[in-house]
Amino acid sequence: xxxxxxxxxxxxxxxxxxxxxxxxxxxxxxxxxxxxxxxxxxxxxxxxxxxxxxxxxxxxxxxxxxxxxxxxxxxxxxxxxxxxxxxxxxxxxxxxxxxxxxxxxxxxxxxxxxxxxxxxxxxxxxxxxxxxxxxxxxxxxxxxxxxxxxxxxxxxxxxxxxxxxxxxxxxxxxxxxxxxxxxxxxxxxxxxxxxxxxxxxxxxxxxxxxxxxxxxxxx
Numbered sequence: 001x002x003x004x005x006x007x008x009x010x011x012x013x014x015x016x017x018x019x020x021x022x023x024x025x026x027x028x029x030x031x032x033x034x035x036x037x038x039x040x041x042x043x044x045x046x047x048x049x050x051x052x053x054x055x056x057x058x059x060x061x062x063x064x065x066x067x068x069x070x071x072x073x074x075x076x077x078x079x080x081x082x083x084x085x086x087x088x089x090x091x092x093x094x095x096x097x098x099x100x101x102x103x104x105x106x107x108x109x110x111x112x113x114x115x116x117x118x119x120x121x122x123x124x125x126x127x128x129x130x131x132x133x134x135x136x137x138x139x140x141x142x143x144x145x146x147x148x149x150x151x152x153x154x155x156x157x158x159x160x161x162x163x164x165x166x167x168x169x170x171x172x173x174x175x176x177x178x179x180x181x182x183x184x185x186x187x188x189x190x191x192x193x194x195x196x197x198x199x200x201x202x203x204x205x206x207x208x209x210x211x212x213x214x215x216x217x218x219x
Contacts, residue, residue: 007032007085007215008105010092012183013113014175016120016168018200022113023089025204030215033081037090040073041065051076071100078104085215095181109214110186111207114196117172124168128157 009032013019027034044052051073058065074091082105092098101107126139130150137144137157145151161167186192193210197203 005085006083007109008088008107009086009109009111009211010088010107010186011111011113012179014115014117014120014179015171016124017113017115018203019089019113021200022111022204022207023087026087026111026207026211029208030211031085033084033086035074035077035081035086035088035091037070037074037088040077041070044073067094067096068100071097075100075104092182093178095185098182098185107186107191109211110183110192112183112192112194113203114194115203116198119198120172121165121168124163125159125165127163128159130155130157 009026011019011023011026013022023034023036026032041052041055045056046052051069054069055065055073058069070091070093074088074097078101088101088107092101122140123138128137128139128144128148129135130137130153132155133150133152135150135152136142144157146154148157149155150157162171183192195203195206195210197206
């Protein structure tokens with residue numbers, strides 16, 4: 001089946017909420033194009049485009065990439081795919097970015113993943129990494145065979161700096177402060193849909209049912 005019309009959605013959720021998993025399922029199930037601001041940023045930096053070099057300069061100096069630079073990056077891509085249906089991930093993060101997006105196209109739905117912060121903290125702080133291979137372990141549901149060691153190489157596992165309890169708490173607070181005005185902006189427009197739960201498999205059936213009313217699933 002094909003989509004009956006162009007459909008544009010934004011997905012919002014804190015780090016560790018399962019946003020990547022849910023996005024993958026939406027793309028596979030409904031055939032939307034997945035646009036990730038993080039992927040676009042990395043691709044532009046790698047290709048050394050004008051915007052990519054500007055963003056790299058900000059990041060190297062420990063500065064936040066300015067709103068207008070991120071907006072230019074995303075909106076340039078939007079204009080390239082203006083006849084496609086898409087799922088936008090990681091943008092907008094501020095009300096000014098949301099307004100910039102509205103000037104280019106209208107958003108049909110904003111999917112907000114509401115996962116308790118305590119669940120996220122436990123999920124992220126239980127995560128350990130084998131750096132050379134990128135293998136990820138979770139102490140709760142995917143532990144290594146020998147505590148602290150990679151299953152394949154028996155090399156030590158590390159915890160990423162941004163997965164320590166103190167950093168996770170700071171990241172979640174920063175996310176809440178930044179995102180709350182964006183959620184209010186879309187709520188006032190009547191396009192915000194919030195899905196609550198502690199597990200992706202608990203939330204997904206509700207998202208699937210909601211989108212099925214608006215879209216035809218892919219065969």
